[in-house]
Amino acid sequence: MCCSSGCAPLGAFKVLKAFEEAVKEFGVERECKVAKTGCVGTCSVGPAVVIEPGDFLYQNVTPETAREIVRDHIVLGLPMKDMLYGNKAFFEKQHRLVLRNAGKIDPSRIQDYIAMGGYSGIVKCLATMTPQGVIYEIATSGLRGRGGAGFPTGQKWGLVARSHDTPKYIVANLDEGDPGVFANRTLAEADPHAILEGMLIAAYAIKAEKGYLYIRSEYPLAIQTLQRAIAQAKSISLLGDNVLDTGFKFDVELRFGAGAFVAGEETAILASVEGRRAMPRPRPPYPANSGLWGKPTLIQNVETLANIPIIIQNGGAWFSKIGTPRCTGTKCFSLTGKTNNPGLIEVPMGITLREVVFDIGGGVPDGRTFKAVLVGGPSGGCLPDTLLELPIDYDSLTRVGAIMGSGGIVVLDDESCMVDTAKFFTEFCVDESCGRCTPCRAGLTRVKEIFDGITTGNSRMEDIATLEKSGVYIRDASLCGLGQTAPNPVLTTLRYFRDEYVEHIRDKTCRAGKCFKKEEEV
Amino acid sequence: MSNDDSRRAMLEKVMKDHGYQESALLEILHKAQELYGYLDKELLMDISGSLNLPPSHVFGVATFYSFFKLKRSGEHVITGCMGTACYVKGADEILKAVEREYNIKRGESTPDGKLSLLVTRCIGACAMAPTIIVDDEVIAKATKEVVLQRIKQVLGGT
Amino acid sequence: MTTATVALKIDGLEVTVSEGTMILKAAKDNGIIIPTLCNLEGLSPYGGCRLCLVEISGSPKLFPACITPVSSGMEVTTQSERLTEYRKMAVQMLLAERTHICSVCVANDHCELQSLANQLGVDHVMFERNWTSLEIDSTHDFLVIDRNRCILCTRCIRVCDEIEGVHTLDLKLRGKDAQVIMDLDEHWGGSCSCTSCRKCAKVCPVGAIYIEGEPVSHTKHKDIAEFITERRQRKWKQ
Numbered sequence: 032m033c034c035s036s037g038c039a040p041l042g043a044f045k046v047l048k049a050f051e052e053a054v055k056e057f058g059v060e061r062e063c064k065v066a067k068t069g070c071v072g073t074c075s076v077g078p079a080v081v082i083e084p085g086d087f088l089y090q091n092v093t094p095e096t097a098r099e100i101v102r103d104h105i106v107l108g109l110p111m112k113d114m115l116y117g118n119k120a121f122f123e124k125q126h127r128l129v130l131r132n133a134g135k136i137d138p139s140r141i142q143d144y145i146a147m148g149g150y151s152g153i154v155k156c157l158a159t160m161t162p163q164g165v166i167y168e169i170a171t172s173g174l175r176g177r178g179g180a181g182f183p184t185g186q187k188w189g190l191v192a193r194s195h196d197t198p199k200y201i202v203a204n205l206d207e208g209d210p211g212v213f214a215n216r217t218l219a220e221a222d223p224h225a226i227l228e229g230m231l232i233a234a235y236a237i238k239a240e241k242g243y244l245y246i247r248s249e250y251p252l253a254i255q256t257l258q259r260a261i262a263q264a265k266s267i268s269l270l271g272d273n274v275l276d277t278g279f280k281f282d283v284e285l286r287f288g289a290g291a292f293v294a295g296e297e298t299a300i301l302a303s304v305e306g307r308r309a310m311p312r313p314r315p316p317y318p319a320n321s322g323l324w325g326k327p328t329l330i331q332n333v334e335t336l337a338n339i340p341i342i343i344q345n346g347g348a349w350f351s352k353i354g355t356p357r358c359t360g361t362k363c364f365s366l367t368g369k370t371n372n373p374g375l376i377e378v379p380m381g382i383t384l385r386e387v388v389f390d391i392g393g394g395v396p397d398g399r400t401f402k403a404v405l406v407g408g409p410s411g412g413c414l415p416d417t418l419l420e421l422p423i424d425y426d427s428l429t430r431v432g433a434i435m436g437s438g439g440i441v442v443l444d445d446e447s448c449m450v451d452t453a454k455f456f457t458e459f460c461v462d463e464s465c466g467r468c469t470p471c472r473a474g475l476t477r478v479k480e481i482f483d484g485i486t487t488g489n490s491r492m493e494d495i496a497t498l499e500k501s502g503v504y505i506r507d508a509s510l511c512g513l514g515q516t517a518p519n520p521v522l523t524t525l526r527y528f529r530d531e532y533v534e535h536i537r538d539k540t541c542r543a544g545k546c547f548k549k550e551e552e553v
Numbered sequence: 554m555s556n557d558d559s560r561r562a563m564l565e566k567v568m569k570d571h572g573y574q575e576s577a578l579l580e581i582l583h584k585a586q587e588l589y590g591y592l593d594k595e596l597l598m599d600i601s602g603s604l605n606l607p608p609s610h611v612f613g614v615a616t617f618y619s620f621f622k623l624k625r626s627g628e629h630v631i632t633g634c635m636g637t638a639c640y641v642k643g644a645d646e647i648l649k650a651v652e653r654e655y656n657i658k659r660g661e662s663t664p665d666g667k668l669s670l671l672v673t674r675c676i677g678a679c680a681m682a683p684t685i686i687v688d689d690e691v692i693a694k695a696t697k698e699v700v701l702q703r704i705k706q707v708l709g710g711t
Numbered sequence: 712m713t714t715a716t717v718a719l720k721i722d723g724l725e726v727t728v729s730e731g732t733m734i735l736k737a738a739k740d741n742g743i744i745i746p747t748l749c750n751l752e753g754l755s756p757y758g759g760c761r762l763c764l765v766e767i768s769g770s771p772k773l774f775p776a777c778i779t780p781v782s783s784g785m786e787v788t789t790q791s792e793r794l795t796e797y798r799k800m801a802v803q804m805l806l807a808e809r810t811h812i813c814s815v816c817v818a819n820d821h822c823e824l825q826s827l828a829n830q831l832g833v834d835h836v837m838f839e840r841n842w843t844s845l846e847i848d849s850t851h852d853f854l855v856i857d858r859n860r861c862i863l864c865t866r867c868i869r870v871c872d873e874i875e876g877v878h879t880l881d882l883k884l885r886g887k888d889a890q891v892i893m894d895l896d897e898h899w900g901g902s903c904s905c906t907s908c909r910k911c912a913k914v915c916p917v918g919a920i921y922i923e924g925e926p927v928s929h930t931k932h933k934d935i936a937e938f939i940t941e942r943r944q945r946k947w948k949q
Binding site: 036037039040041074075077207208209210211212213216248249250286287288289290291292294303304305306307308309324365367368369373374375405408409439441443447455456459462463465 | 574575576577578579580582583610613614617618619620621635636637638639640641642673674675676677678679680681682684690691692693
Binding site for chain 3: 594597598601607608609610611612613616617
């Protein structure tokens, strides 16, 4: 029974209680165990319930139907076919590696994680591998950072390992500030130990003794789940001064974000852990040499870390065969917007946008037409139908002006205005800018002001050139990733949807019917 | 022990647990807000002294992060998520409706202090967009009507 | 003890400097001036104004000269059409961001932003200019801060923290809303920590912090941070 932040507001806990009562009522406590699990990914049809064995997925379950399911499916052995989730296509093209345990285990029980092979990775490292050997496996796997930039993970670990200064630190990034993305949240709520084990293996490889797990305050359930997981891991010696009696020391402390998107940037997260304003700083020096309190620090997104245990268990070569040669493995995406199947998905790298939007996503609802797909959140690109054959990998996306980002795919239909979309994302970046550098702080605000003019009929055709020029400057001159990628929505909409800008400025019309509305009409 | 004394004692304990370290400032501010509801200047000065930090540094940190409130919120808090998915599904229209109904702008409270309207950037329930939070209750797949109705209920004291 | 030296090329000129020197200083010591605003000798580099961005051959990226150390064989370009365009963009964005009217400003003719604009040939601003109404604080006996003229270079904050040491000044809020504050965002006149040393006024590149009644040309002292730092290290070389 999914009890994640997605299904919870739809009444998951009431349904859970109904199941427990029904199981008691029909006297099948010994045959049937009712457990809370994490997210299966089919968020729009929650509350979602999985019956094993047989992998039966029930959708939109209510307390009443819960009782019926127990009576018919559990007791009488007759699955209720018309209540099952019928969309095979949603799962067919997915490849759940990072989310391997999501929906299958109770995240509040470390025994469940261990029963699925969890923590065998760190045991293998401690018992049979050297730190260099571990780094070699990760490098062989071809894993690249899942936080957005896609830097080769093995290489990053090597840089920190080579630093001679001590102590060394690991910072796990769960700041997930991209609006519209909930992949990290889901992972933490469904399988917290996967993240902890990833941190343990990384710590062993680079010889760190302390880890900080930075998580946004807006994720209370994930925080609770992680707190419990850390306590449980400590209680059986998987964390602490003497991990599994090997003398290896590693401890994890949670740190809370406080509503700043920029805190997800590598050097900004360091400032935040140090108790300061989350302002990115120029590099060099790089965190690998001088990070937290001037010491070598490895910063890694939690999705990257969740891949580590299975790479160690199955070998880097095994992992390198998934996805594409330059972009190995899988990626979690939050698929939302005007899509028939919003939810959390995990796909092999190299899958096309078309497959994600139409096969997995089931296309656009209500008979409307597909217009654009936004890949990479407010730092990403707005891509038209002509780019649907694009494979999802770091390099292909960068080439068309988008980025992988932390995994947001938003589908838009003909009722969405591309100018308004670019304006929305620009506004977001303006609000979240730290204020340190001129191009982002001063420049992006000018861009936003121009958009205000365009969407209210106060603009000139020259504004298009100004937007283009400013966008390129901000991209090239900004100090950090936020400013460098903030112009992407503007530049891609100018590139692929220029007509809409012209219509807004010259004709004062919005073909989607979104802009130029008077207050009372809203 | 008065309410205030016990809150202060709890805050002191957290500061002590963190060794009064400068790097614990965010954790301390979180706890202080949890205990007092918001961070007023007196509280910030107190923390600055206890952690041995310049007051301007503490103020700078407290105001950098959107989560920290320096003013008392209304009795009831409506938080609208303005993440991409929620925006695409009409969250802005719902917020505008609340603004019109109660004559306040987002980020403000009603003059009688009963209602505050805040905006957050993403709570991560995107497949359930749009989401509006009324006090601690998440309203998923929200509509103008459902949200206004719920606010009326909550203000009516039910 | 001699430090290692590094040989590199700046604008085609072969130069040799100590290891660890920033490109900005390496250039300056060899007669090549790269424009800056937030940088001040004697203070830690900030890397925020982005005026000092230079090109380094072999990379498509731009590098802030104030914070990028030299390396052997590096080939730096400090002047190019692209760099000039970008510097002009930065200046225009700053001029549009807050209220900058030179003719009624105390720093008229003694302003680093103004000189830079003239130098670069910025004769118009391509953006709509903002008329801000941020707080002007003149409660102090003689120090005044007009936040509408502030370009957020943070020289004042850094000199107060690193040279005077009292850290009266810091920033509140973030992004376009960021402002310089004293203590808990209180009036300067009642500050519990300010020593009235005036260094903030001495280092402010524009007319944001100044001394009431004193000509800005008299107040400004760009070398103050470097001067004090060297004297503290017992260096009196003239």
